Amino acid sequence: MNTPRYQGKSQAPYFWVLFFSGTLSVSGCASTETSVVDANASAPVVSPADPYENFNRSMYGFNMGLDKYLLKPVADGYTYITPDVMKTGVTNFFNNLKGINVVLNDLLQGKFGQSASDLGRFTTNTTIGLGGLFDVATPLGMQQNVEDFGQTMAVWGVDQGPYLVLPILGPTTVRDGSGTILDRAANPGTYVMGTGIVEGINERANAESALNFIDEAALDPYVFTRESFLQYRENLVNDGKTDADSFDLDIDEALNEDDEPVSSSAPIATTDPQKKKLENNPADEVSDSADKSLELAADNTTIEAFDNMSKSFDEALIEFEQASEKMDKISKRHHRHKHY
Structure with missing residues (x-):
């Protein structure tokens, strides 16, 4: 069948630029000082999460070249001819389509309260928001959550696997790459011809600031992209929780220990004024x-x-x-x- 193959190819740019739309939000957590070369050694240091770095760097260079000569010019033209209001509506529409996938993964992860909220958000934007073109749920207090099959597999105990940079598809891991296939299968837009092209161009246009930031600020754009992606995914899997939360609990326990009554065997302080x-x-x-x-x-x-x-x-x-x-x-x- 020609339609599925064509549709799959049209989705490819979207997969690759999807990460960059969230890069800027985690750029503060990414460390550009994570060098892959040890100053005191002649051989490069291989990151445990990136055992195929040579291959990944080659694919990263290929994707950057493809972006420079194809994706960026198309995205710039889209930005030039499309009013901001329309671009916002397109972004809202595709974000709303992902709502079905979010609700499904909420249930698979046992987040039943969040699933009810996400279902209410999807229903509100689909009806009152005219198919999702207008985000009327956020002002009503229904926040947008990000859940996917990659996170669900992490909750189920599936190991992350090596970091990979695939041609056109871009940065991923073995676990997230497998989850992406299921994500696309659960997205209704996958089965409508042409939506993947529009979504990919729109996502690339929205990622312009993040990509420029990487080019200007990162000492090694490849390492910056890798660390940003891995930390971003880890943040999603842990729902934003870090080791600092457990540190706060340790402090509370220490304070509780200080409040414990003194043992009766402890010496009683003297009250003699002279002494x-x-x-x-x-x-x-x-x-x-x-x-x-x-x-x-x-x-x-x-x-x-x-x-x-x-x-x-x-x-x-x-x-x-x-x-x-x-x-x-x-x-x-x-x-x-x-x-x-």
Whole structure:
């Protein structure tokens, strides 16, 4: 059958650029200092996760050349002629199609609560969002989750396997490559001719910033891409959890141990003031004396201020009495003159 073969080829660019759309979000976690060459050795150091590095580097170079002369020009033309609103709608549409696969893998991983949320998101965007062209679920609090068969196989205990860079398909692992086949089978867009081409071009256009970042910032773009991809996939498998979570638990346990009651066999601290005074550090005694001196000085200052205020009040009272006596004398004289 010609249709499946054509459809499979049309999906190839999408597989390759899918990773790059998420590279920028994990670029802070990727280490560009992970050199594949030991400065003190003549032979390159082979990463345990990348035993086929020579082959992978060759395929990486081939894919970069294909991107430079084919995929990038097409993506640039798509970006130039397509309004931003339309590009956003196309991205929303294909993200919504993946919702079926997300719900399925939620159930396979035992995430039943998340599966209900993801199903609600898919239903909302498909109906109210006009087939997924508009993302109306996110403002309603239904976040977008990323689940696929590669993560499901990891949960089931399938080993990651070696890192691989495949022609056109790009970076993957043995486990994720197998999961990708199942992901495409569960995506309704796989069975509609032409959707793979549009999706691949749109994804490549969205990945432009991430690819430029790799070219400009990475000392070794191949190592940067490999480490970013592996860490990104590990982050998805672990649902964003790291060793820091267990470290926090260890701290809590240590704090709980500190709160445990002291054993009855432990010696009881003495309350004898004389003995306690002898046990004190001389520097502490000097500090205590200084504190007491400051307290006495503060008390004396307060008392002195109160005395001064009292004296001022007494003086004002005396002056008031003297003024009252003068007023009385003046009043008596006035009455006498008026009487005569």
